[in-house]
Amino acid sequence: MASFTLQGIPVSRGIAIGRAHVLRPAALEVQHYLVGQEQVEAEVVRLQQAISAAEQELKKIWADLPADAPSELGAFLNIHALFLSDPMLAQAPLEIIRTRHYNAEWALVTQIDVLLAQFDEIEDEYLRERKADIEQVADRVLKLLTGSATSLPAVAGVDELNAHMIVVARDISPADMMQFQNSAFVGFVTDEGGQNSHTAIVSRSLGIPAVVGMGNASQLIAQDDWLIIDSVAGIVIVAPPQIVLDEYRDKQAALLRARKKLVRLKKTAAVTKDGTAITLLANIEFPEHAAAAMEVGAAGVGLFRSEFLFMGRNGVLPSEEEQFNAYRTTVLTMKGRPVTIRTLDVGADKPLNEVDAGTMNPALGLRAIRYCLSEPQLFLTQLRAILRASAFGKVHILLPMLAHAFEIDQSLALLAQAKSELALQNVSFDANVSVGAMIEVPAAALSLPMFVRKLDFLSVGTNDLIQYTLAIDRADHAVAHLYDDLHPAILQLLAMTVAAANKSGLPVSICGGMAGDIKLTRLLLGMGFRVLSMPPALLLEIKQEVMNMDLPLFAPVVKKILRSYDPAVIAEAMRTLQLL
Numbered sequence: 152m153a154s155f156t157l158q159g160i161p162v163s164r165g166i167a168i169g170r171a172h173v174l175r176p177a178a179l180e181v182q183h184y185l186v187g188q189e190q191v192e193a194e195v196v197r198l199q200q201a202i203s204a205a206e207q208e209l210k211k212i213w214a215d216l217p218a219d220a221p222s223e224l225g226a227f228l229n230i231h232a233l234f235l236s237d238p239m240l241a242q243a244p245l246e247i248i249r250t251r252h253y254n255a256e257w258a259l260v261t262q263i264d265v266l267l268a269q270f271d272e273i274e275d276e277y278l279r280e281r282k283a284d285i286e287q288v289a290d291r292v293l294k295l296l297t298g299s300a301t302s303l304p305a306v307a308g309v310d311e312l313n314a315h316m317i318v319v320a321r322d323i324s325p326a327d328m329m330q331f332q333n334s335a336f337v338g339f340v341t342d343e344g345g346q347n348s349h350t351a352i353v354s355r356s357l358g359i360p361a362v363v364g365m366g367n368a369s370q371l372i373a374q375d376d377w378l379i380i381d382s383v384a385g386i387v388i389v390a391p392p393q394i395v396l397d398e399y400r401d402k403q404a405a406l407l408r409a410r411k412k413l414v415r416l417k418k419t420a421a422v423t424k425d426g427t428a429i430t431l432l433a434n435i436e437f438p439e440h441a442a443a444a445m446e447v448g449a450a451g452v453g454l455f456r457s458e459f460l461f462m463g464r465n466g467v468l469p470s471e472e473e474q475f476n477a478y479r480t481t482v483l484t485m486k487g488r489p490v491t492i493r494t495l496d497v498g499a500d501k502p503l504n505e506v507d508a509g510t511m512n513p514a515l516g517l518r519a520i521r522y523c524l525s526e527p528q529l530f531l532t533q534l535r536a537i538l539r540a541s542a543f544g545k546v547h548i549l550l551p552m553l554a555h556a557f558e559i560d561q562s563l564a565l566l567a568q569a570k571s572e573l574a575l576q577n578v579s580f581d582a583n584v585s586v587g588a589m590i591e592v593p594a595a596a597l598s599l600p601m602f603v604r605k606l607d608f609l610s611v612g613t614n615d616l617i618q619y620t621l622a623i624d625r626a627d628h629a630v631a632h633l634y635d636d637l638h639p640a641i642l643q644l645l646a647m648t649v650a651a652a653n654k655s656g657l658p659v660s661i662c663g664g665m666a667g668d669i670k671l672t673r674l675l676l677g678m679g680f681r682v683l684s685m686p687p688a689l690l691l692e693i694k695q696e697v698m699n700m701d702l703p704l705f706a707p708v709v710k711k712i713l714r715s716y717d718p719a720v721i722a723e724a725m726r727t728l729q730l731l
């Protein structure tokens with residue numbers, strides 16, 4: 152097969168090499184994991200049992216059919232039963248389990264994909280429409296399988312190279328992405344998405360190379376194609392010739408070596424050449440990610456996106472106890488370093504359940520603090536859980552998407568209520584826990600005194616600030632080219648925020664994507680930011696950059712950037728900044 156290259160938006164730096172695993176939307180819902188050699192036969196039996204249980208179900212439906220049932224119904228049942236006994240469905244997935252070690256659900260959806268693709272090529276319309284029957288039969292078996300799912304076993308006895316797979320999908324929701332953690336998947340390629348869509352953020356957090364906004368990659372790439380993701384260049388090479396594969400394996404090894412070298416900086420202070428101390432914090436999505444933050448020597452957690460505890464659970468919310476345990480684990484893992492827990496930021500591309508996903512203009516809807524204030528019991532539960540964790544280490548509370556004074560007041564009132572409820576029960580918490588505002592809506596950046604007066608710290612969410620200021624959906628690849636960190640409007644809002652915070656002595660940080668973009672570090676520090684929070688995987692590289700800087704040299708260039716409204720002048724000044 153001829154090799155070709157596709158271009159997209161790189162979201163996490165690195166190189167991944169593996170075979171394509173193209174996902175249909177429905178297939179996303181099933182678990183994907185590899186079973187160890189010793190479990191293969193048990194997994195085969197699990198699938199066989201599900202198939203025969205599906206046959207029994209069909210027989211029962213057949214037997215229970217009322218006498219006056221339309222005759223087509225019987226015909227459909229017949230077709231379904233035929234499919235179930237066809238070797239293409241009854242045998243081929245068993246072979247996939249045996250040869251590739253896929254779990255039963257995954258083996259089944261892989262084979263279904265192959266069958267559906269064959270149906271697509273059939274000229275006869277009637278036969279082509281039998282696709283839906285295959286999907287229904289597969290769903291029946293999948294439902295029966297899900298009830299008998301085994302837990303995720305270790306990947307043992309699988310040839311390492313063949314076990315490397317790259318997910319190719321139209322889109323992957325952040326919730327779906329979580330099931331790929333600690334699995335055999337080494338990269339992600341999606342048709343949709345932008346640089347700071349939440350899918351991109353999760354892949355960056357997992358440190359997994361990904362390219363998003365690829366247009367129609369999921370149609371161009373076939374199941375099992377060899378792929379190279381170069382997420383530095385933002386390209387995916389499909390079916391690369393051996394010479395290109397070898398070249399990329401060398402590049403990959405060199406990148407790994409460079410990363411290992413950076414580990415030496417773990418304990419080194421992040422201080423510029425002129426002696427300015429910079430605080431580098433970590434963004435995390437799960438308590439388990441705190442270990443990665445410690446591994447790179449982060450000074451604390453600057454953003455714990457707590458909503459990830461709530462997602463992918465079919466709307467079943469985590470209890471106060473479950474949340475408390477998650478927050479306490481994080482705080483204990485961070486060993487006295489501060490942990491900033493952002494309260495639930497659901498909505499838009501992080502829906503709590505499928506129903507929310509259909510809202511019109513979700514990014515402008517009932518998300519984040521708006522949602523929490525409309526569900527005070529849910530918010531109170533979270534606040535109590537966070538407060539309880541504050542007895543175990545330094546905790547800060549961060550409120551997302553504030554725009555109105557009353558949202559601050561209501562949040563603080565609910566926090567006071569949570570405190571008094573705990574006090575009544577003699578439960579310990581830090582009574583002075585500090586509360587900060589995300590500055591991520593232009594309205595907030597334009598009314599900073601409102602926030603400065605009422606809160607203890609500010610944290611700029613550049614992802615949403617850019618989305619809302621420039622009116623571009625951050626998850627929509629069709630407008631991804633308009634996403635511009637260096638737009639004068641964004642630079643002005645950032646400068647205003649740092650100036651207002653410094654004037655009032657309020658701590659200010661950046662926790663959006665700009666903080667982890669090494670091309671922007673000089674600019675942000677030159678503007679006066681001293682605290683940056685980013686995915687752990689980026690922290691040491693940024694620390695190295697910080698240590699090479701001489702801040703006083705930046706002042707005139709940064710001034711020029713902030714005065715200019717000409718993108719070409721700004722771009723030129725940015726180049727100058729890199730050379731200082």
Ligand code: PEP
Binds near residue numbers: 454616662
């Ligand atoms: C942001 O908006 O920049 C931010 C940090 O929050 P999130 O990316 O989770 O919306």
Ligand code: MG
Binds near residue numbers: 551591614615
């Ligand atoms: Mg945000």
